[in-house]
Amino acid sequence: MSQNVIEVLNNIPFKLDTSTLLSELHALEGSQDARDIRDLVEIVRPVVKPKAVYKVSYIDGRDYDKVRIDAVVFNSRVLSANLREVQRVFPYIATCGKELEELDIPSDDFMRRYWMDTIKAMALHASLGYLYDYIRRKYVLEKTATMNPGAADQDIWPIEQQKQLFSLFGAAEDLIGVKLTDSYLMIPNKSVSGILFPTQIDFKSCQVCQRENCPSRVAPFDRDLMKSIGHTVE
Numbered sequence: 001m002s003q004n005v006i007e008v009l010n011n012i013p014f015k016l017d018t019s020t021l022l023s024e025l026h027a028l029e030g031s032q033d034a035r036d037i038r039d040l041v042e043i044v045r046p047v048v049k050p051k052a053v054y055k056v057s058y059i060d061g062r063d064y065d066k067v068r069i070d071a072v073v074f075n076s077r078v079l080s081a082n083l084r085e086v087q088r089v090f091p092y093i094a095t096c097g098k099e100l101e102e103l104d105i106p107s108d109d110f111m112r113r114y115w116m117d118t119i120k121a122m123a124l125h126a127s128l129g130y131l132y133d134y135i136r137r138k139y140v141l142e143k144t145a146t147m148n149p150g151a152a153d154q155d156i157w158p159i160e161q162q163k164q165l166f167s168l169f170g171a172a173e174d175l176i177g178v179k180l181t182d183s184y185l186m187i188p189n190k191s192v193s194g195i196l197f198p199t200q201i202d203f204k205s206c207q208v209c210q211r212e213n214c215p216s217r218v219a220p221f222d223r224d225l226m227k228s229i230g231h232t233v234e
Contacts, residue, residue, distance in 0.1 A: 008175050009052045014126040016045050047099040050127035051176040054092035072164050076157040086197050091168050094131050095191035096123035098177035120190035141198045148194035159184045165193050
């Protein structure tokens with residue numbers, strides 16, 4: 001398949017389950033919060049539309065601390081090490097959908113904005129799960145891992161490299177409504193960009209992140225892995 005092929009996934013199934021949301025938000029049935037959350041769900045359910053876009057890309061050069069993908073250079077010793085035996089990779093952007101971002105919620109309604117942020121996170125989770133499964137099935141990949149700019153310590157893969165990753169897609173905002181700001185954050189805020197790649201080992205960015213007490217941690221810090229790729233461990 002040509003490295004220029006980009007596929008948009010804009011019919012990702014997502015069922016906003018009210019009971020799950022109430023449990024996630026620790027809202028008691030019969031409470032005013034529960035009633036308000038149910039009202040919010042009725043507003044959100046008709047418009048929520050998680051999306052994703054990915055590209056089939058190929059590595060056309062690599063060095064100790066950098067790798068070139070479709071002529072775009074990414075500076076990361078960990079990324080280069082992870083892709084040492086790989087030729088084909090799958091850059092992607094996934095999002096909860098701009099439809100949720102565009103709902104009119106007053107900026108001073110902090111509770112409702114918190115509820116909406118939780119709904120966005122659920123929609124993003126659905127988008128990522130669908131995207132990963134879709135790529136694995138379509139390209140017959142047994143085991144995969146991902147890396148995301150800014151997901152670990154700054155020197156692992158700097159968040160500034162979001163710009164290079166977005167450049168692989170041209171106009172991501174036109175494709176799935178995700179905009180990259182000048183500070184390298186994404187709008188909608190519940191969006192993720194990264195590179196999915198085949199692997200024979202289990203790898204998660206948390207393994208090379210020394211940040212303590214991170215609420216998003218899904219794997220323990222791996223001191224030996226950090227040393228194996230030449231990074232200084234504090």
